Amino acid sequence: MxxxxxxxxxxxxxxxxxRYSTSFSMGVQCLSKDLQAPIHAxxxxxxxxxxxxxxxxxxxxxxxxxxxxxxxxxxxxxGISLNPILNSFQWTVNKYQIDPELIExxxxxxEMDLQxxxxxxxxxxxxxxxxxxxxxxxxxxxxxxxNTETYNQLKDSAMKLGSAFQxxxxxxxxxxxxxxxxxxxxxxxxxxxxxxxxKKKIEQEIELDFQAGYxxxxxxxxxxxxxxxxxxxxxIKLFHKIRKTEAEIILGxxxxxxxxxxxxxxxxxxxxxxxNML
Numbered sequence: 001m002x003x004x005x006x007x008x009x010x011x012x013x014x015x016x017x018x019r020y021s022t023s024f025s026m027g028v029q030c031l032s033k034d035l036q037a038p039i040h041a042x043x044x045x046x047x048x049x050x051x052x053x054x055x056x057x058x059x060x061x062x063x064x065x066x067x068x069x070x071x072x073x074x075x076x077x078x079g080i081s082l083n084p085i086l087n088s089f090q091w092t093v094n095k096y097q098i099d100p101e102l103i104e105x106x107x108x109x110x111e112m113d114l115q116x117x118x119x120x121x122x123x124x125x126x127x128x129x130x131x132x133x134x135x136x137x138x139x140x141x142x143x144x145x146x147n148t149e150t151y152n153q154l155k156d157s158a159m160k161l162g163s164a165f166q167x168x169x170x171x172x173x174x175x176x177x178x179x180x181x182x183x184x185x186x187x188x189x190x191x192x193x194x195x196x197x198x199k200k201k202i203e204q205e206i207e208l209d210f211q212a213g214y215x216x217x218x219x220x221x222x223x224x225x226x227x228x229x230x231x232x233x234x235x236i237k238l239f240h241k242i243r244k245t246e247a248e249i250i251l252g253x254x255x256x257x258x259x260x261x262x263x264x265x266x267x268x269x270x271x272x273x274x275x276n277m278l
Contacts, residue, residue, distance in 0.1 A: 002080070006091060009084035010037045013044035016085065020047050023234045023257070031227035038096060038142045039227075041088035045072070046106070046135055048085050053113040054181065061114055069107050076100070096141045102134040113183070121187045128163050136162030143224040150221075157216020161228075164209035165235050171202060171242050172255050191251065199247045206239060 017040045018025045028039050052064045075081035075090035092098065109130025112123070119127060136158040144150040170177070170185045177183045178191055186202060210232075217228050234257065242255050 005084075006087065009087040009091070010041065012084040013037070013040040013088040016040070016044040016047055024231065027227045027231040027234070029227075030230050032223035035142055035145075035224060035227075037088070038092040039139060041085075041092040042135070042138050042142070044085045045089040049107065049110045053110050065107075065110060065114065072103065072107070073100075076103075092142065096146045098138050098141050102137050105130045105134045106138075117182050118184050119187055124185060124187045127185065128166055129159075132162040132166030133159035134162075143220055143228065145221075154216045154219060157213050157219075160209045161213025161216060161232065164206050164213055164239075165231075167202065167206045167209065168235055168239050168242065171199075171206075171250060172238065174250055175252060175254060178251075194251060195247050199250065203239075203243055210236065210239070 014037070017028060021043070024043060028036050028043075031039060049065070049068060052061055052068060056064060071081060071083060071086055072089070075083070075086040076093050079090060079094060081087040081090060093100075093103070107130075109127050112127055112130070137155060140151055140154060140158040144154070174194075177185065184191065186198075189198065214232065217225060217232055220228060238255065238257055241257065242250065245255060
C-alpha cells in the first residue's frame with residue numbers, strides 16, 4: 001500500500017530533521033500537528049542537497065547533485081519516488097502547490113556551492129535568495145496552508161527572515177566554510193583583515209532582516225506562529241551571542257547555544273506567545 005510507504009517516507013524526513021538539527025526540530029514540534037510532516041519534508045529535501053555539496057568530498061558531487069535534481073523533478077511529476085526523502089517532498093510540493101521555480105532557484109544555489117568560492121555582491125544576493133529566501137517561501141506555503149492571498153501578504157517578511165537566518169549561519173560557520181570548504185560568502189571579505197568593523201556591518205544587515213521578518217511572524221495564523229517564533233527566538237539568541245563575541249574568536253570556533261538554554265528559550269517563548277506578548 002502506497003499509504004504505508006508515504007507514512008514511512010514522512011517518518012524518514014522527521015528523523016532527518018531530528019538528527020541534523022535539534023533547534024529546528026524543536027520549532028517544528030511546536031507547529032500544529034498537520035503542518036509538522038510537510039515542514040519535515042522540506043527540511044529533509046534541503047538537508048540532503050546541502051549534504052551533497054558540503055560533505056561528500058570523496059565522491060563526484062556534480063554527478064550526485066545532478067542525479068538528485070533530476071530525481072526531484074521526476075518525483076514531483078510522477079507523485080512518487082523510491083527515495084523516501086524525495087517521496088515526502090513531492091507529496092508536500094503537490095499538496096501545497098509549491099512553485100517549481102522556488103525549487104529550481106534553491107537547487108541553483110546548491111550548484112553554486114560546487115563552483116563558487118568567493119562571492120561578489122550580486123552573486124551573494126543570488127545565493128541568499130536560493131539557499132534561504134526561497135526555502136522560507138516553501139515553508140510559508142505550508143504555514144498558510146496554500147492560501148495565496150495570505151502567502152502574498154507575508155512573502156517579503158518570510159524572505160527577510162530566511163535571509164537573517166542564513167547570514168547568522170554564515171557568521172557562525174566562518175571557520176568551517178573558509179578552512180574546510182574554502183568558501184567566503186560575505187562580499188569583499190578578507191579573512192586576514194576581518195575585524196569588529198566588518199563584523200558590525202554584517203550584523204547591521206542581519207538586524208534589518210530580522211525586523212522585517214518579525215513583522216511577518218506576528219501576522220501568521222496562531223497555530224503556525226509559535227513554531228516559527230521559536231526558530232526566531234533561537235536565532236536571535238545566537239545572534240546576540242555572536243555580537244558579543246570578538247571577531248577573531250568567530251574566525252576560530254563555531255558559536256553554539258547549549259541545549260539547556262534552548263529548553264529555557266522554549267519555555268519563555270511559550271509564555272510570551274500564549275500571553276500575546278509578541
